[in-house]
Amino acid sequence: xxxxxxxxxxxxxxxxxxxxxxxxxxxxxxxxxxxxxxxxxxxxxxxxxxxxxxxxxxxxxxxxxxxxxxxxxxxxxxxxxxxxxxxxxxxxxxxxxxxxxxxxxxxxxxxxxxxxxxxxxxxxxxxxxxxxxxxxxxxxxxxxxxxxxxxxxxxxxxxxxxxxxxxxxxxxxxxxxxxxxxxxxxxxxxxxxxxxxxxxxxxxxxxxxxxxxxxxxxxxxxxxxxxxxxxxxxxxxxxxxxxxxxxxxxxxxxxxxxxxxx
Numbered sequence: 001x002x003x004x005x006x007x008x009x010x011x012x013x014x015x016x017x018x019x020x021x022x023x024x025x026x027x028x029x030x031x032x033x034x035x036x037x038x039x040x041x042x043x044x045x046x047x048x049x050x051x052x053x054x055x056x057x058x059x060x061x062x063x064x065x066x067x068x069x070x071x072x073x074x075x076x077x078x079x080x081x082x083x084x085x086x087x088x089x090x091x092x093x094x095x096x097x098x099x100x101x102x103x104x105x106x107x108x109x110x111x112x113x114x115x116x117x118x119x120x121x122x123x124x125x126x127x128x129x130x131x132x133x134x135x136x137x138x139x140x141x142x143x144x145x146x147x148x149x150x151x152x153x154x155x156x157x158x159x160x161x162x163x164x165x166x167x168x169x170x171x172x173x174x175x176x177x178x179x180x181x182x183x184x185x186x187x188x189x190x191x192x193x194x195x196x197x198x199x200x201x202x203x204x205x206x207x208x209x210x211x212x213x214x215x216x217x218x219x220x221x222x223x224x225x226x227x228x229x230x231x232x233x234x235x236x237x238x239x240x241x242x243x244x245x246x247x248x249x250x251x252x253x254x255x256x257x258x259x260x261x262x
Contacts, residue, residue: 001170003177007042010162015046017134017160024132025049025080027124029155031192032066035138035163037180038171040070042162043136044078051127052083055120057092063192069181086123092116113193117154128159137161140171142208146215147238148245149191149200156248167215168208206237214238 018025025048028040043050052071056064071083095115101108124135137158143149144164150156163171168189175185188199189208201207206214214235217227224235 001173003173006166006170007045007174007177010042011045014043014136014160014162015048018046018048021134023134025051025134026136027051027053027128027131027133028136028138029120029124030054030067030071030083031138032063032070032184033138033187033189033192034168034171034175034180034184035140035143035189036067037070037184038175038178039136039138039163040074040081041178041180042174044074044081047080049131049133050078050081051131051133052081053124053127054083054085055088055123056085057088057116057119059192060190062187063190066181066183066187070184073181084127088116088119088123091119095119109194113191114151114154116193117151117191118157121154121157125157134159137164139164140166140168142168142211142215145249146211147204147241148248149204149241150248151193152248155191167212169212204237204241206234210234211238218242 014026025046026043028036028043028050030036030040030052040050040052052074054064054067054071071081075081075083092112092115096112121135127133128135135158137155137160139150139155139158139161140163144156144161163174166174172185188201190199191203204211211234213231215238217235218238222235224232224239227235
């Protein structure tokens, strides 16, 4: 990958899109992870206004500290960057008092995890509306189009996706080029939706390099019958997530009414 050319291409794309949309810049949710760090830095390089928003909900301390370190560094490098923290923990706790928490615990926990992401999306769009900004998505290619590892209408609810054509390994390459803090570069990827430090690999059962490999194999028409051992296991994990999350990756189904009925 020609990293510098890719960075310049994304920055120019962001700038052109914002100018054509006649908006002032971008708002980015900061998680303390590599994807939001790279996305916010790319947005900052446009010279347009960038608002970084921290939205903790019972967040792991390591996520918070990494996010704050990144924002401090970004503001020191780019005068067009500002930040705000919206502590959504009280909102989340109040929400829980108004809904049923009965049922299988794992299912309830997942529903609440997705609720966290949707509260954050609402917060980002609130600030975007106030300031005339676009919500910049932080999903990479493996998450958005491979395993669908994001929340529908949560972190998947964005105006534009600057890094969604980049594999996770490529995002790390850009992060290194952009001088993202070492603490973020070395941290295990995590969605931060459960209030602890569990990693994406803990949840999925495969690492991003493994998922990238499986995605490539799937796109090349390889089947599980041609694989053995760990490769077969990873490939099946990838296919299971890809199949179950198709609803996130395709347009919303529309019931088309026959013309003779109208």
